[in-house]
Amino acid sequence: MAIITWQNAVIAFAGILVIGIFALVIVDGTFLHKQYLEPWAEDYHEQFEDPRVQVLAHGVLSPNSHNLQSWRVVLEGEDSFLLYVDTDRLSPKADPPGRQATVSQGTFLEYVRIAAEELGYEAEIELFPEGEYGLEGSPENLDSKPVARVSLKEASGDAPEEVRESRETGGYISPLYPVMFLPDTYRVSYRETKLQQEDIEKLEALSTENVTIVVFQEAEDVEKLGDIALRAAEVEAGNSGVQEEGSELFRPNEWEKNKFRYGFTMEGQGLSPLKVHVLQGLLSLFPSMNSPEASRDSFLSQTKTAVENTPAYALIITEGNSRTVQVESGILYSRFLLTASDMGYAMQPLSQATEEYPEMAGMYKEIHEEYAEEGETVQMLVRIGVPEKEVPPTMRLDVMDIIEE
Known part of the structure; x- marks a missing residue:
């Protein structure tokens, strides 16, 4: 009798597990065609x-x-x-x-x-x-x-x-x-491998009259810029308005990704496809898991891991801050990104310290005092290196x- 009861329990548990997996698959939309990836073909x-x-x-x-x-x-x-x-x-x-x-x-x-x-x-x-x-x-x-x-x-x-x-x-x-x-963005850990000096020279040579790229990989600067990035992330994590804005842009499943096709997802963080779908299913069944608090903790954890696994940073600095030089800095960033990617490097912007809302004013002032001349504007702070793994x-x-x- 005990054997039969145990077998029934196993069968019941297996049934519940199958139903649970099926529910996750349905609510996540795992079976859907990923229309949001079509432009990458x-x-x-x-x-x-x-x-x-x-x-x-x-x-x-x-x-x-x-x-x-x-x-x-x-x-x-x-x-x-x-x-x-x-x-x-x-x-x-x-x-x-x-x-x-x-x-x-x-x-x-x-x-x-x-x-x-x-x-x-x-x-x-x-x-x-x-x-x-x-x-x-x-x-x-x-x-x-x-x-x-x-x-x-x-x-x-x-x-x-x-x-x-x-x-x-x-x-x-x-x-x-x-x-x-x-x-275009790798949020995973980067290897300790330093950039080749000839690569740095080629990347910095992309600079234009009004927009300058500077690459830093000396230990002192890597530590200093990483510290700025982490403290700026802590400021951002403590800003409820910014966190709520980011939470609203998060797409928790395949249905939402196909519907909106912009915003944030779980991809890009080095998770396996299976783990992504399981987590998306859980978030869809239990939306409270995507609370601003949970988003904040995840953001801080990811930033800390990124900072601890970054061999180099780059700054994009402009003369002044006119709308024209802002556009020009974007043009140069794309050129910088593509050239570095062709060399085998990956990038991730960590630009919280360059943002201009009141709570970030202290960090904004600090990064400019440390790395910009009078009249210059730091448009972007970017980590760069050889990624530990590929991302979708x-x-x-x-x-x-x-x-x-």
Whole structure:
């Protein structure tokens, strides 16, 4: 009798376990097609006839603040378009002046430029064709003027010889083009491996007249910048408004990822696909697990791990803080990211100390006193190194969702 009872208990437990797993699979949407990853396919752009849409389909892959993808495009004429900030996707608590949203317009433009070149066009980019919008971050201000006008012209026949040869042989025009299809942010641990000095020199040489890249890997600077990043994260973790804003942008399951296609997910943290789906299922069944408090603790833990496993940092510093140099810093960041990725390095912005809400003022002042000259602005703080593991790509909007006729 005891044996039968034990067997029945095992069967009952197995049944409950199966039902539980099935429930997790259903609420997570594990079986759904991941529409939010479609733009990462190298042939994604080929479904569109308009060359402007084809290059824009590459632009949506660019790195951007809080993965909000705050781009809005208005097509004009037959060969040009205007780029605006999409004010429906902003983070006013963490980015009250809309500076990071403006930087993200620049990251987009560089991906568009590289894609245009690869597809046989020259992208003529005019920043702020109607003048800069103001420095305050209201939606009315950020949406008042276009960030850029981009015109596509067929590449001229007098292109450099190596470009012509590459087109004739079907090779890549730019070595950075295939790198655009790699994940842009690695939140995992990096190896202790230092960057090669020649790589540092090449990366810093990307600097422009108004925007400078500086790489730090001496122990003193790594420790100092890591400490700034961690203390700034603690300030952010203690800001209920910022935490609630981040919690609202978190997509806990496949249903939500396909619906929104922007914001935060569990990918990118080195978790196995199975663990991601199990955790997503649990979060879907028990939403309280995604409370601002839980989000705060997870954020601090991840930042601490990141800081403890970072061999180098980079700063992007501009002359002044005009809207134009903000866009230019985004352009340079994309170039920096793609060039470093082509070398085998990965990056993760840790830019809390550069944010401009009142509670962060002390950290903002400290990083500028330590690393910027008078009149300069630190636009980004980035960790860089060789990642311990690969990460999957993150959500991206369908290109047609950012376009207005």
